[in-house]
Amino acid sequence: MKFVLANWGTRGEVEPFAAIGRELVRRGHEVHMVVAPEMVDFASSAGPQAVAYGPTLQAVDDAHHEFFTLFFSKPWKTRELNGLLGEFVAPIDEYRQEVGKTLMSLSDGADLLLTGMNYEGVASNVAEYCGTALATLQIFPLRANGYLVPRLPVRLGRAAMDLFEWMTWRGHKADDDAQRRDLGLPQATGHWTERIAARQAMEIQAYEPACWPGLPDEWATWNAHEPPQRPFVGSLTMQLSADEDDEIASWIAAGKPPVFFSFGSMPVDSAADMIAMIAGACAQLGERALVGAGWTDYSSVPHYDHVKIAGPMNYAKILPACRAVVHHGGSGTTHAGLRAGRPTLILWMLPDQGCWGAQLKKLKVGAGRRYVATTEKTLVKDLRTILDPEYLTRAEQLAAQMIKPDDSVAIAADLVEKFALSRRG
Numbered sequence: 001m002k003f004v005l006a007n008w009g010t011r012g013e014v015e016p017f018a019a020i021g022r023e024l025v026r027r028g029h030e031v032h033m034v035v036a037p038e039m040v041d042f043a044s045s046a047g048p049q050a051v052a053y054g055p056t057l058q059a060v061d062d063a064h065h066e067f068f069t070l071f072f073s074k075p076w077k078t079r080e081l082n083g084l085l086g087e088f089v090a091p092i093d094e095y096r097q098e099v100g101k102t103l104m105s106l107s108d109g110a111d112l113l114l115t116g117m118n119y120e121g122v123a124s125n126v127a128e129y130c131g132t133a134l135a136t137l138q139i140f141p142l143r144a145n146g147y148l149v150p151r152l153p154v155r156l157g158r159a160a161m162d163l164f165e166w167m168t169w170r171g172h173k174a175d176d177d178a179q180r181r182d183l184g185l186p187q188a189t190g191h192w193t194e195r196i197a198a199r200q201a202m203e204i205q206a207y208e209p210a211c212w213p214g215l216p217d218e219w220a221t222w223n224a225h226e227p228p229q230r231p232f233v234g235s236l237t238m239q240l241s242a243d244e245d246d247e248i249a250s251w252i253a254a255g256k257p258p259v260f261f262s263f264g265s266m267p268v269d270s271a272a273d274m275i276a277m278i279a280g281a282c283a284q285l286g287e288r289a290l291v292g293a294g295w296t297d298y299s300s301v302p303h304y305d306h307v308k309i310a311g312p313m314n315y316a317k318i319l320p321a322c323r324a325v326v327h328h329g330g331s332g333t334t335h336a337g338l339r340a341g342r343p344t345l346i347l348w349m350l351p352d353q354g355c356w357g358a359q360l361k362k363l364k365v366g367a368g369r370r371y372v373a374t375t376e377k378t379l380v381k382d383l384r385t386i387l388d389p390e391y392l393t394r395a396e397q398l399a400a401q402m403i404k405p406d407d408s409v410a411i412a413a414d415l416v417e418k419f420a421l422s423r424r425g
Contacts, residue, residue: 001111001112001421002029002030002031002032002111003021003030003031003111003114003420004033004106004107004110004114004132005018005031005048005115006103006106006113006116006119006123007034007035007118007137008035008036008054008099008118008119009035009036009116010264010265011039011042011264011265012265012330012331012332014033014035014036014039014042014043015238016236016237017033017035017114017116017137018042018043018048018238019236019237020114020137020412020413020416021043021046021047022047022238023409023412023413024048024416024417025046025047025048026047027413027417031048032049032050032051032110033046033048033049034051034052034102034103035050035051035053036053036054036055036056036057037054037055037056037057038056038057038058040052046238051102051106053095053103054092054095054098054099054119055091055092059091060088060091061088061265062267063084064088065266065267065349065350066084067084067087069349069372072370072372092118096119096175096179097179099119100125100126100179103119103122103126107126107127107130108132110130111133111423112133113130113133113134113135114135114137115134115135115136116137116138116139117138120136120192120193120196122179124195124196124201125180125183125185126183128183128199129183129185133419133420134199135202135203135204136196136203136204137203137206138206139206140352141205141215143193143203143230144158144165145158145161145215146214146218147212147214147218148161149358150355150358150359150362151358165191165193166191169191176192197229200229201229202227202228202229202230202416202419204233204415204416205230205231205232206235206236206331206412207331207335208232208234208335208402209234210398210402211359211363216232227415227422228415231411232403233403233408233411234335234402234403234405234407234408234411235331235336235403236405236412237316237332237405237408237409239314239315239405241314241317242311242313242314243312244310244313245314245318247310248310248313249321251290252318252321252322255288256287256288256323257288258290258308258322258323259282259287259322259323259387260290260319260322260324260327260337260342261325262291262293262294262326262327263296263327263328264295264328264333265294265330266294266328266350266371267295267296271296271297271301272300272301272302274296275291275298275302275304275307276302277374277376278291278307279306279307280376281376281380282306282307283304283306285380285383285384285387287306287383287387288307289304289306290318291308291310292310292311292313293309293310293311315333315337315340316336316339316405319336319337319340319342320341320342323387324344324383324386324387324391324392325342325343325345326345326347326379326383327344327345327347328346328347328348328353328371329346329347329348329353330353331356334346338360338398338399339402340399341392341396341398341399342392342395343365343366343386343392343394344360344366344395345366345367345369345385345386346360346366346369347368347369347370347371348368348370348371349371354368356368357369363394363398365391366386366391366395367385369382
């Protein structure tokens with residue numbers, strides 16, 4: 001069969017698709033991945049054929065992060081917020097037509113188009129035009145539900161998400177209508193998520209259901225038939241080995257298990273200040289620190305004997321040997337730490353990361369704080385909290401409930417195969 005897997009985004013957003021793509025290639029299928037320009041080499045290294053679509057990540061990321069930093073710290077600065085919003089939305093909107101053409105060229109004749117959050121509406125219209133089976137994949141509870149916002153009652157939380165969904169549709173309605181006119185499709189009267197649900201597309205939930213008690217029950221009716229419409233598969237990762245794995249493992253074994261820190265693709269204003277804060281907090285607590293560099297350049301920062309800065313690593317190998325994990329709250333890193341049975345501190349920058357922080361606090365396996373509100377003093381306080389033995393016990397108990405990484409990939413690949421077959425003819 002022919003599968004098209006399309007998702008514009010950073011490594012954390014692309015790896016779940018690459019994990020499925022690699023498994024589908026192993027099973028003998030023809031697989032094409034469509035990703036941001038910077039992610040083409042990574043996607044193709046997994047085995048599928050890969051092409052680029054959309055703007056570069058660099059054209060969007062800085063303004064995107066600046067917008068949410070300002071939004072969560074000074075929301076009254078509407079003029080600056082509107083300017084930043086335009087800066088990161090404009091490149092995405094500019095490529096909508098090109099994205100549609102790229103997806104059209106690959107999806108015509110495909111057995112399944114699997115897409116993610118970014119350009120989901122464009123992909124939905126293309127699949128409808130081509131008559132191609134459509135599936136989506138979410139790495140956190142994106143569809144309207146009562147559990148994403150822990151501080152709100154279930155009904156109010158669901159209503160808030162319904163309102164947000166309506167607002168996003170109104171914001172994109174003109175572009176959505178234009179694409180549908182160009183394709184000769186009837187004008188839509190609601191959000192593309194409503195159309196996706198009405199088509200009974202499969203909406204794969206690629207995160208751990210044990211992290212969201214109550215959500216599987218809320219969506220039970222969606223999964224009461226075969227194939228299920230919103231199946232939970234757990235987090236999808238390729239568990240890739242890295243060149244520094246053995247060296248890092250040796251450093252860990254030579255002393256007290258460290259606290260792991262990483263901020264992935266999130267921008268760090270001053271690498272030197274960040275390392276000084278981590279070094280100072282860990283020194284006060286008598287801890288060592290292992291820092292995953294991610295996209296940040298730490299090459300010119302001061303050296304500290306109790307801090308090691310490392311490049312890419314296999315989280316499945318390294319994190320179980322750490323005491324705790326501190327990171328930005330990306331879904332992939334969050335799941336890696338929880339699967340390792342380690343308590344987590346999320347220093348978040350974006351809304352979904354904040355939701356993960358709040359949820360882990362609710363489960364009492366971690367804590368969360370806005371990155372811009374973090375100081376050496378707050379870091380010491382938060383580390384003392386998550387290093388409490390009770391947090392480790394609860395984290396280990398949660399890890400025992402989680403779906404194993406290899407099982408997650410196999411389940412997801414089985415689902416897309418079965419769903420594609422069910423839509424043939």
